[in-house]
Amino acid sequence: YLMGVGYPLDLVVCSALGVDMYDCVYPTRTARFGVALVDCEAPGTLRLKGTEFARDLRVVDPECKCECCAGGYSRSKLSAMFKAGDPVAAQLLTAHNIAYMLRLVRRMREAVLEDRYAAFTLEFMAKFYPGGYDPEFKQDAGPAAAAAVAPEEEGGEEPVAGKKAKKAKGKNQTREVRDPATVPRWVKEALDAAGIDVTGLKPAN
Numbered sequence: 001y002l003m004g005v006g007y008p009l010d011l012v013v014c015s016a017l018g019v020d021m022y023d024c025v026y027p028t029r030t031a032r033f034g035v036a037l038v039d040c041e042a043p044g045t046l047r048l049k050g051t052e053f054a055r056d057l058r059v060v061d062p063e064c065k066c067e068c069c070a071g072g073y074s075r076s077k078l079s080a081m082f083k084a085g086d087p088v089a090a091q092l093l094t095a096h097n098i099a100y101m102l103r104l105v106r107r108m109r110e111a112v113l114e115d116r117y118a119a120f121t122l123e124f125m126a127k128f129y130p131g132g133y134d135p136e137f138k139q140d141a142g143p144a145a146a147a148a149v150a151p152e153e154e155g156g157e158e159p160v161a162g163k164k165a166k167k168a169k170g171k172n173q174t175r176e177v178r179d180p181a182t183v184p185r186w187v188k189e190a191l192d193a194a195g196i197d198v199t200g201l202k203p204a205n
Helices: 007-017 027-031 077-084 087-113 115-126 145-150 185-191
Strands: 035-037 045-049 167-169 174-176
Touching: 007 077, 007 087, 007 115, 007 185, 027 087, 035 087, 077 087, 077 185, 087 115
Parallel strands: none
Antiparallel strands: 035 045, 167 174
16 A cells, blocks of 8 residues: 555556555646646646647547546637636546546556566556666656656646756755656666566657
């Protein structure tokens, strides 16, 4: 049992280490700020309040059967609803995020039962980190790297993949942040402990 851990990436990694129960408000809390969970590269979210979604007529996830997606609510509609302060938008996105998490843990459970969790993890990492594993990045920002996966809900822009020299300020220091499109060191080390090797992940073409 692991309390307070709810990011999809963390669930995949921690389950590889033996955790099988989680308790976290993240899927619902982040929905209230207009952030949708989706299967895409890190950070695996859509910040629907962003201007890029103002004319996006696609639903959040065409493969999702939640009330929000199956109901035909477009990203544009949800963006406008959030900006107008319509509480229904948060309810719809909450339903979506919970549905996403249920699908994720169902896939994880099936992979465990079929004895292919390592393969599932590598497939997840390949999609989440299309830059693959880059051994040239010796430095990692630790908690700062987590910010690349879980951006602050209230303000602040997500890091842009491909920028290898962005700086992150710690309490009393400035450290270099890895390219957020590549597997971070903490993920590699955690999966190493689980016997899952990510060094073979190559950048997506």
